[in-house]
């Protein structure tokens with residue numbers, strides 16, 4: 001077996017850039033991403049330098065298409081993508097399609113390695129009604145599911161977030177993303193958010209700009225706010241005691257959304273913060289650690 005760097009350079013060679021005949025390359029493609037080591041469940045920020053002056057750049061990765069934005073700060077194009085929790089370890093192709101002035105086009109394929117992320121197991125005790133919901137709550141839960149289905153079905157076409165994402169609360173983390181949740185001794189699911197240890201009444205703020213697409217009480221989530229940041233990226237703020245925004249509001253990064261609490265399926269007051277991208281939950285901590293250009 002060849003060492004990893006040798007295998008990667010062979011892959012990069014095999015997936016070398018292709019330029020259409022009309023495109024006169026002035027420089028090379030450069031592809032970087034954050035975090036540098038990708039695992040399943042991770043958001044990804046791609047930064048691209050193209051060989052042409054492009055007017056538009058689109059990408060596809062792991063079956064999702066997305067558009068890039070140009071930035072004066074980095075003289076590059078950047079785009080947001082994600083690796084679902086269900087993605088197995090392996091090498092996946094990032095495909096880029098750029099348009100330049102006139103008929104110029106440039107395409108590129110790049111090999112991106114994804115490793116298996118290691119997530120812990122955590123045991124929790126909650127009121128029995130939240131593990132096996134009582135019959136009389138089933139209609140309510142079904143209604144919630146219909147509401148969420150409707151909300152998830154549409155997303156703003158344009159990107160509304162800009163720059164680094166800001167933590168939703170000034171508090172320490174009490175539960176990580178990806179851990180297997182064992183409720184009252186029964187394995188139910190994987191934890192799809194990041195928990196912040198906050199007492200009831202702590203201000204919870206928007207991690208970035210967007211539109212409030214949901215601000216209402218739900219059975220499991222409790223009082224819940226969801227923000228659409230555009231192009232399939234949503235953030236969610238659960239178990240609130242109070243709302244400070246309503247559905248349809250445009251919010252800016254850092255704007256007060258509500259006050260923390262312990263509503264819904266919560267063992268104690270805390271904030272459950274989740275990141276959803278095209279229907280997949282991604283690690284919020286990684287999102288908060290990305291460094292997208294500020295302009």
Ligand SMILES: [Zn+2]
Nearest residue numbers: 193194195272
């Ligand atoms: Zn949680």
